[in-house]
Amino acid sequence: MRTLVLLGLFISALATAQTNTYHISFDNADHHEAKVNITFPELKSNSVIVRMSRTSPGRYALHEFAKNVYGFKATNSQGEPLKFERPDPYSWKVSDHDGTINIEYILFANRGDGTYSQIDETHAHLNIPATFMYAEEFEHRPVTVNFDVREDLNWKVATQLKEESGTTYSAPDLYYFMDSPTEISDFNVKEFDLDGQSIRFVLHHEGTEEQFSEYFEQVKRIVEQEKAVYGELPEFDYDEYTFLACYMPNVSGDGMEHRNSTILTDTESLAEGGMKGNIGTVAHEFFHAWNVERIRPDELEPFDFAEANMTGSLWFAEGFTSYYTGLMLCRANVISPEDYIKGLSGTFNYVWNSPALQYFNPIEMSYQAPFVDAATSVDPVNRENTFVSYYSYGSVLGLALDLALRQQGLNLDDFMKLMWLKYGKTEVAYQIEDIEETLKEYAGEKFATEFFSKHIYDSKRPDYQKLFESTGMKLAQEEEKVYFGASLRATEDGLEIVRNTFKSSPAYKAGLDSGDIIISIDGNKVTTLEGFKSILENNENGIVKVVFKRFENERETEVSLEADPSFSISIDEKASQEALKNRKNWLEAK
Known part of the structure; x- marks a missing residue:
């Protein structure tokens, strides 16, 4: 996320500047x-x-990594103990040294994903901010780190850090160090050359070489299609980009982008659904090598390691990347055009049937990231009615913008390429107004102003009916289905409402809420979801009497059923030849 100094200058800096040195060992893994x-x-x-x-980096909420540090010690160059105090929960103030401070501590780490670290007998999966202390005043100093690997476990090191010798690696400054996740395990590696740069895929898994080879072929096609969007690869530092994939039963599912690498974790092995289930994260995270790592929001420069990071551009940085995730899988022939189009319905309904749009536009929804981006809290929240993921919101807006541009003989690929040339390749951070100005430059002032005023600064839904027609698709509403408006799960006592009911839904208007247990409907006891569905479908007057339990007390209410507001998106078998041509140009490999 920072432009590196030229390699020659970096080598010179290492030779002359004072270097902070790190060492980590895993005897008690x-x-x-x-x-x-x-x-x-x-x-x-x-x-x-x-x-x-x-x-x-890549997260926007607070995570308080200090909670997993203990056994702190500080000594001078002679090994003599030094005084230290705790000015706040995250810091240690060390004084009265002799020009050198040696720090020692124990780290507990047992969550393998893109945010935290995990250490056990299978690997040392390290996210650097969750692993290593730092001193902010030395942020410009070079860093070297030695990973004392477990040779008895055949561990090896994979990272975007520069290899110096053996298991010693370096970074030109603190920021690059903090942005360099590291996988230490008995992994496999495959790589290929693209335009003079190496694309490496490091895979820690329990599968076969044949499975890895099949998966890697999909990865290559995705990389090539994403490069085609922008016309070129970024200039990766040291001419190398590394996927750090860990598909093991002990990790947590995640993906996290970094400047020249990405973390990919999931419990699904390639043989047990991961061949298709994990590949979308590959497409999403590699697209970030352009969009968010180099085409970067101004509010994230510099990234703050001490406070939450907030930007109103996540609908673009994360959302448009999410739009391209499925599109790239289609263009890379990982999924069919039919499956891609069918898969649009879920995200479409989640966004456009959400009551949250009355409260926040895409920019304001992006501001919620510090509260939802893997953030934790113990008090209940009303996200069902107040929040739509900026990933999903931006994705359906990216879809709308792409199809609208194509009606003008343009496309989103070329707009993203223009953003790349202006703000990514130059690594000049952008503001939201810069996205709008770039769209004006590309598609005209009227088009850009209307799109931003309706869909970015406001929450109006684009005319998808016309947009889909132009590419041979149909948008239909499931009006024949009955809508109740509550998420239920079966219990021994009845059907429990497990989430806040959706505002303006029949259940909400009838006063039903999260935690209520529905005992009967129209005098019929209900204990299964199938039975509940059958009763609703056979109701003739559109009103059902519901007996439910709240706080151990039985209550009764009436629910006026409505037509299901959900939409379906499908291929129009009667589409014109022009629409079919437009769809082919949109979805075919480049």
Whole structure:
């Protein structure tokens, strides 16, 4: 996320500048512990504050990594103990040194994903901010780190850090170090060359070589199709990009982009659904190598490791990337055009049937990221009625913009390419107004102003009926189905409402809420979802009497059923030849 200095200057800097050195070992991996040692040399001030990060690149919420650190010690160059105090929950202030401070601590780590670290007998899966302390005043110093791998477990190191020798790696500054996740395990590697740069896929899994080869062929086609959108690859540092994939039963599903690498984690093996189930994350995260890593929102520069990071551009940075995720799978022949089009319905309904749109437009929805982006809280929230994911919101807006542009003889690919040339290749951070101005430059002022005023600064739904017709698709509403408006699960006592009921839905208007247990409908006891559905479908007057339990007390209400507001998106078998041509140009490989 920072432009690196030229390699020659970096080598020179390493030779002359004071370097902070890190060392990590994993003797107690069975109990998820690592031992970390850090040396800060050539110190000028009497006191130095070292801290654990509270955030991580690619995340927008606070994560408080300090909670997993203990056994802290500080010594000088002679190994003599130094005084330290805790000015806040995240920091250690060390004083009265002799020009050098040595830090030692134990890290507990047992969540393998894109945000946290995990250490066990299968691997050391390290997200750097969740693993290593830092001193902000030395952010421009080079860093070297030695990973003391478990040779008895045949561990190897994979990372975007620069290999110096053996298991010692380097970064030109703190930011690059913090942005460099590392997988240490007995992994496999495949790579291919594209335009003089190496695309590596590191895979830690329990599958076969044949499965990896099949998966890797899909990865290659995706990389080639995403490059085709922008016309070129980014200039990856050290001419190398690395996918760090860990498909193991002990990890948590995730994907997290970084400057020259990405973390991919999932419990599904390639043999047990991961061949298709995991590949979408590959497409999403690699697209980020352009959109968000280099075409970067101004509010995220520089990234703040001490506070939550907020930007109103996530509908574009994450949402448009989500739009291209499915499109790239289609163009890379990983999924068929029919499956791609059919798959649009779920996201479409989630967004456009949400009551949350009356509260927030896409920009304001992006501002919710510090509260929803893997954030945790113990008090209940009303997200069902107040929040639509900026991933999904931006995705359906990206779809609308692409189809609208194509009606003008343009397309979203070329607009993204223009954003790349203006803000990505140059690595000049953009503001929301810059997206609008670039769209004016590409498609004209009237088109851009109307799109932004209706769909970005407001929450109006585009005319998808016409947009879909232009590419041989149909949009239909499921009006023959009955709509109740509550998410239910079967219990021994009845059907429990497990989420807040949707505002303006029949259940909401009848006063039903999360936690209520429906006992009977029209005098018929209900204990299964199938029975509940059957009663509603056979109701003739559109009103049902519901007996439910709340706080151990039985209550009764009437629910006026409505037509299902859901839409279906499908291929129009009667589409014109022009529409079929438009769809082919949209979905075919480039």
